[in-house]
Amino acid sequence: MFKKLIDNSAAKSPWLFHINAGSCNGCDIELVALLTPRYDVERLGFKLAGTPRHADIVVVTGPVTAQSKDRVLRTIAQVPDPKVIVTLGSCPRSCNVFRGSYSVVGPLDKYVPIDVSIAGCTPKPEAIIDGLALATQILKEKRGAK
Amino acid sequence: MLPFIKEAVTGLFSKPSTEAYPFKPVDAPAGYRGRIVFHADQCISCGMCERVCAGGAISTRSEETEEGTLITRRFFLGSCTFCGHCAAFCVKHAIELSPDYHMVARTEEELVVEGTYLKKKPAKKAEAAACGNAVEGESSVKPREDGLPVNDPAKCVYCTLCAKKCPAGALTVDRKEKTWVLDEDKCVACGTCAGICPKKAIIM
Numbered sequence: 001m002f003k004k005l006i007d008n009s010a011a012k013s014p015w016l017f018h019i020n021a022g023s024c025n026g027c028d029i030e031l032v033a034l035l036t037p038r039y040d041v042e043r044l045g046f047k048l049a050g051t052p053r054h055a056d057i058v059v060v061t062g063p064v065t066a067q068s069k070d071r072v073l074r075t076i077a078q079v080p081d082p083k084v085i086v087t088l089g090s091c092p093r094s095c096n097v098f099r100g101s102y103s104v105v106g107p108l109d110k111y112v113p114i115d116v117s118i119a120g121c122t123p124k125p126e127a128i129i130d131g132l133a134l135a136t137q138i139l140k141e142k143r144g145a146k
Numbered sequence: 147m148l149p150f151i152k153e154a155v156t157g158l159f160s161k162p163s164t165e166a167y168p169f170k171p172v173d174a175p176a177g178y179r180g181r182i183v184f185h186a187d188q189c190i191s192c193g194m195c196e197r198v199c200a201g202g203a204i205s206t207r208s209e210e211t212e213e214g215t216l217i218t219r220r221f222f223l224g225s226c227t228f229c230g231h232c233a234a235f236c237v238k239h240a241i242e243l244s245p246d247y248h249m250v251a252r253t254e255e256e257l258v259v260e261g262t263y264l265k266k267k268p269a270k271k272a273e274a275a276a277c278g279n280a281v282e283g284e285s286s287v288k289p290r291e292d293g294l295p296v297n298d299p300a301k302c303v304y305c306t307l308c309a310k311k312c313p314a315g316a317l318t319v320d321r322k323e324k325t326w327v328l329d330e331d332k333c334v335a336c337g338t339c340a341g342i343c344p345k346k347a348i349i350m
Contacts, residue, residue, distance in 0.1 A: 090223075090224055093224035097200050097201050099201075119223040119224050
């Protein structure tokens with residue numbers, strides 16, 4: 001009975017899960033800046049989830065280090081389908097300046113398909129809002145297809 | 147208690163500190179380094195940008211045609227740190243970092259900035275003239291015995307980087323006339339020009 005209501009509400013409020021795959025912390029700080037009163041993405045329905053099992057959108061930062069690879073993949077696998085994988089910054093997309101390092105096994109698209117990539121080093125918070133808006137749209141498309 | 151009530155009342159009537167971003171566009175601050183803009187017509191293919199790029203975001207591919215070489219320079223923004231080194235090292239100011247920060251993409255191709263230009267084959271007469279006035283009395287490109295630099299006109303692209311970096315101001319390079327002239331009295335044989343030359347055209 002309430003299924004339609006719940007679906008409509010869930011479509012407007014996607015929950016984020018943030019994974020740090022060996023990032024320099026720049027992108028992580030910008031993502032946290034989004035939750036501060038200045039940008040306040042919670043007014044748009046986004047919310048940081050505490051566990052991957054509650055999330056709709058996975059935000060990955062960092063070039064995927066050898067230590068973090070297994071954990072990243074295990075965490076992404078725990079996110080229920082349909083999910084959207086967003087890469088924040090240049091690192092998960094291409095490893096950036098860390099490419100060729102002995103401890104880096106990325107980029108992320110070797111292991112999982114990337115739905116949205118936000119370029120920048122680090123991206124401006126406004127650009128991250130744009131990326132999350134696109135991710136919400138993709139999530140809606142995926143739910144419609146399901 | 148009272149000061150907090152005052153704070154609460156002023157808070158009620160003041161503007162919210164939250165930016166209304168998706169509904170009201172925001173411009174990047176002055177000097178922000180965003181999406182790369184490449185002016186292909188100004189590029190002289192010295193390759194300096196590719197050498198200084200830390201993220202390995204810049205690549206070049208060339209295609210031989212009848213009129214000359216068709217050179218395409220590719221900037222992959224997904225691998226860029228937006229440090230601005232390429233723009234700073236470009237002698238012809240062909241690379242520019244614009245304040246556009248909306249770099250959100252679904253595919254890799256959307257993050258690529260490309261520019262293609264034609265590098266014309268040199269006319270045979272002009273090439274011969276360039277060889278003649280490269281260095282007085284120097285037609286071959288063997289290193290000189292006195293340790294001063296020699297330019298190889300076949301390799302030189304006349305980017306003027308050597309003249310700019312010369313600490314003694316001993317080099318005069320004219321891009322239009324395609325001349326490379328060394329003032330032997332001023333030259334201190336430091337090797338900076340040979341080190342900076344992107345085409346390794348200067349031999350010490």
